[in-house]
Amino acid sequence: MDKSWIEERDRFSSKYIAGVESFINFSRENGNTSDNKILCPCNNCRNTIKKSFIEVKRDLHLNGFYLYYRKWIFHGEPNVSHHSSFNRSTHTSVPSQNENPDFGDGGDDPDIDLLDELPEMLGEMRDAEFDEPSSESNMEDFERLLSDVTRELYPGCKQFTLLRFIVKLLHIKVMNKMTDKTMNMILSLLKDVLPEGNILPPSLYRARKLLSGIGLGYTKIDACKYDCALFWKENKNEKFCPICKEPRWKIDDGKERCKNDAK
Known part of the structure; x- marks a missing residue:
């Protein structure tokens, strides 16, 4: 499917108009449209808000199509996963804008499915990384760290593991262009507010260091x-x-x- 129209600067050119129509038609035929609404992939909404087809078409002409949304997984395009080839060289950053942190199908919260798959993906990365006998101590360190980040955020918390919470928080930071200072203040506050026994890192530096330890660092x-x-x-x-x-x-x-x- 030709998606080159996404890069058109003139949003009222015949190519762009035809491209928007093709996207709308594709979404109607392939997406989950039971409520006659779809996630809006314009530059402002970036697949975080559901709108009617007319509203989405309007936004795409006013705001442009989000350039990094190339695989329309929220609108019916298959999201083929190749877990067996997962390794540190091809996945070096926390899911974010460039592939939309392209998370799964979670209604208005589209990042749910991939987060649920992360422990399995990290496990496969571990198997690929530490397949030599000399790496046994490194594998033990990795196992310990992976066990830590997949623990519940605080005793009795069923909605979030530490990994899930940090990734979602960093996603919010990226999408809203929040400063490191702001994130440090938020983490410090959350650390004090969450129930006793929570394992939330008290600073952005500690959160990033924890993620980089399991191969989810960033550049x-x-x-x-x-x-x-x-x-x-x-x-x-x-x-x-x-x-x-x-x-x-x-x-x-x-x-x-x-x-x-x-x-």
């Missing part, structure tokens, strides 16, 4: 101010966005800073 990648493209792979050294030509850097006290970070 920071600069993005265009308007979220057109990532400065990654062939664009790694570019100083201007390859799509909208917006400068990559903002100069603060003689130092270059990504404009997206400066918003």
Whole structure:
């Protein structure tokens, strides 16, 4: 299926209009539309809000289609999982914008299914990583850490494991461009508010360190101010966005800073 129309800058070009129609038709035929609503994949909603077909079509013309939503798994396109090939080199970051943290089908909360699969995926990564006898001590450390992050968040908590809660919290941070300072304040508050015996890390640094220990670390990648493209792979050294030509850097006290970070 041709999805190149997603990158069209002119949202009223014949190509873009035809593309929106093809997406709407695809969703009608393949998606879960029992309530005549679908998750809206515009740049503002990013598959977090259900709307009617007319509202989705309007938003796609006003706000554009979310560029990193390439596999329409929330609208009926099969989400083929290849757990047997899961390894550290192909999954190095906490699920996030670029693949939508492309989580499963959870109604208005679309990140539920993949989170439920993470322990199994990490287990397969463990088997691939530590298949040599000399790695026995490393495997024991990994097993211990994996056991910790799959524990319930606090005694009696049935909705969240530590891993599930941290991943969801970091997802919220990314989607809302929250600062590290804000997250540290939230984690500190939650640590005090949650019942006694909770195992929530008291800081963002500790949360990230815990995730990196089980192979879910992250690499920071600069993005265009308007979220057109990532400065990654062939664009790694570019100083201007390859799509909208917006400068990559903002100069603060003689130092270059990504404009997206400066918003």
